[in-house]
Amino acid sequence: MAKSKLKVDVASSRERTVTWADDQKKYMLDWYIDYLKDQHVGFKFKKQHHMLCADALNKKFAMGVTVDQVDRQYKHYKENWKFVAAALSKSGNSFDHARCIVTISKSEKATLCDRARRLLSKPIKFFEEMQELFTGSSVDGSLAMDQNTCMDVSDDSDSDDSRELLDLNSYTPPEDPLGDDSDTILSQTLNAAGDKNSRSNYTRSGIKRSRANPVCTLPTKKATKYKRRLVESNDKIIATMKSLRDTLVATAPPQISQLTDPHRTLWQRLETIPLTPDQRITVGEHLSTKENETKRDWLCNASDSTLHAWVFKFLCEKEA
Structure with missing residues (x-):
């Protein structure tokens, strides 16, 4: 009796398997691209962002996907781009836009792991979307994982989060759409070195000064004096130009009237x-x-x- 109850509990805790269509995958990538355009440099997607994407997919396609399923799908294309970026970063390799295939030699392809070799042996789906979404972030070719040991990396979300925390201090805090604005509230997770460099950008109340809208200050005496001198200089130039114009008009030679023949x-x-x-x-x-x-x-x-x-x-x- 206890065994049957345990089986029921395990079965009920499993997620429903969802088959993703190509248009659904493209919609997901486009959603992340559009969301990323309005964010600051160094922004990273977190669980709350995957939740928003899952809601958008369910409203659009009635898929019934969960946050973890969207997260896994996002990481899948993130790791795919690591392989593509690493291959394109090497000299001699290029991308054939007509066939959507990475041109790579057979000898180099033989040294890749199974997943990278299968990915690069056929047309790359959603190449442009992945390029726009992941280029310039920590998943480009310069920071890609080792292709020979890539299968040893676990797909567990906890390990991925721990890797992302390693370089958290090198970016500005992201915005939290569900709660407090983490870009304006002084983060308590900054270490001592990062905290010392970032405190100068905050006020005493903990509110970060906006880079786009600096704090307005009253004009100083030096600035006022400079503006007054500039106005006086412009007035002198205008008066000089007017005087020159009047002088030229006064000294202009008289117009010679046409001579008429009195005996015409x-x-x-x-x-x-x-x-x-x-x-x-x-x-x-x-x-x-x-x-x-x-x-x-x-x-x-x-x-x-x-x-x-x-x-x-x-x-x-x-x-x-």
Whole structure:
């Protein structure tokens, strides 16, 4: 009786097996990517974040997944990216985006562990999502685990949490969406060395000063004096420019009016007299001389009959 009761209790404590479809896995990775965009540098996903992702998956697909199942799925792709990043970090290896395959030599592939060899022997699913989510964090190629001993690492969540605590002090405290804001409350888990360097960023009340919005302070006398000098300098420059402009306008040379020929009407009247071109040139050359200036003035004011009589008389005398 006791054995049967024990079997029932063990069976009831087991989680229901969930088969993940590709669209569900992609939705999970996209959810983590979108959530990570709004976080600070060095942010790490914890259990409460996996809980939020599980709620989103259950609302979207009605999967009924638990926090541990989402956590295991996240760690699965996290470890997959370790193998991919380690392979791409070596010279000679590259990624074929057309076939989604890591190009790696057979000799190098033979030295990998079974899991890495199976992963790199076929197209990499969700390569772009894993690259965007895990690149730049502690899972890139520079900090990847040894591929020959990777199968010795346990999938237990406690061991993974203990590994993450080793480098906790190198990052700023993450935000806790379920409770107090751990990015603004002075953390009590900082060690003595990290606490000494971080206390300067906190106020006496324990509230961390925001980097984006520094504490506003009143302008000092030095800043006020500098602004006043800047304003005075600008005023002097404007006054100097205005004075130069007025000086240039005052000293500008006067505009030369177009010279008009006072004897223009005389030349026009000569064109109406029936003469040959040579005769008209002879008359014009004679009247254009400086000695005949008085004669030009007289002919300008003379009548047409008088002008005609003088022209024919001049030509007759010229020809004779």
